[in-house]
Amino acid sequence: MSIKVDKLTKQYGTQKALHEVSFEIGDNRIVGFLGPNGAGKSTTMKILAGLLPPTSGQAFVQNLNVQQQSLAVKKLLGFLPENNPLYRDMYVREILLFEANTHKLKEKKGRVEEVIRQTGLQAEQHKKVSQLSKGYKQRVGLAMCIIHQPQVLILDEPTSGLDPNQILEIRALIKELGKERTVLVSTHIMQEVEAICDEVIILNKGVLQDHFTLQDMPVKYPGKSLEDIFVSLTNGAV
Known part of the structure; x- marks a missing residue:
């Protein structure tokens, strides 16, 4: 399992931000993490990234305990938080080289070139981060997430x-x-989930409401769109 969450409570x-949330995500899956504002999505993601301790329960990434093996987990994981903190006075190539050095990568310059191509930053690579549009800043954030070739990506409203x-x-x-790694991505855009995701996890008020594949959705919720399902599960209707 790429990600396993077992009775996670925060x-x-x-106030309970999470209440005994449990789910498992297999390898090379893109999973949409859905819920209203305040549902506990960002809290869960920060716990998985080792930035926030749970009150109780356990989280695992690639079978490693996030709390007990935090440094090892960080080597396997890329995290893009909602506000995408970047050093605005650094140049694009400079900030990526800084990240490569942080991870003590071999062949740093070659890897920087590779992620610049992969994330479409060629035309912007000699600009300062502060000069970039928000879309390109997100690309820089994603490039920083993947520069150490993590097996799991956690993306909070990218x-x-x-x-x-x-x-x-x-x-x-x-x-x-997502073709070569597991991606957990939170979003409020249902079309986004339908366009890129294999599975959906829905939280509401810190409680897991459902976890299903988009392939199984027509059988589990016949005649309902993803938006219908989201509204019914987060409004208390069945």
């Missing part, structure tokens, strides 16, 4: 705030990346 004071053309470009890139 509590802030009296197309948020992009224009329609940029959204299509990032979707195509994610779909390509």
Whole structure:
């Protein structure tokens, strides 16, 4: 299993952000992580990335315990948080080389060239990050995520705030990346899930509502669109 979450609970004071959430994701799958704002998606992703400790329960990436083997997990995982923190005064090539050095990669310059080509940054590689459009900043974030060739990607709303053309470009890139690795991607755009995902996980108020494949969806929810399913599961209807 690429990702396994077992009875994951996260509590802030009296508020439960997650309540005994469990799911498993196999290899080379693109999984849409859905839920209303405040459902617990970002909390789950931060726990999987080793940035936030759970109150109880366990998380595993490539069969490694995230809490007990955090450094080993980080070597296998690429994480793009919702706000995509980048060093704005660095040049594109410079920030990628910095990331390559952080991961102590061999053949650093060659790997930087490779991810620049893979993420379509050739024309922007000599610009400062602050000079880039939001779409290209997302590409830089994705390039940083994959530079160490992780087996698992966790992407928190990677197309948020992009224009329609940029959204299509990032979707195509994610779909390509998902051919060789597992991708867990959160989004509020149902068409995005239908376009690139193999499976769907839906959270609401910190509780897992369902986990199903898009292939099985017509049988499990006959006559319903993904939007219908999302609304019914997050509004309390059946």
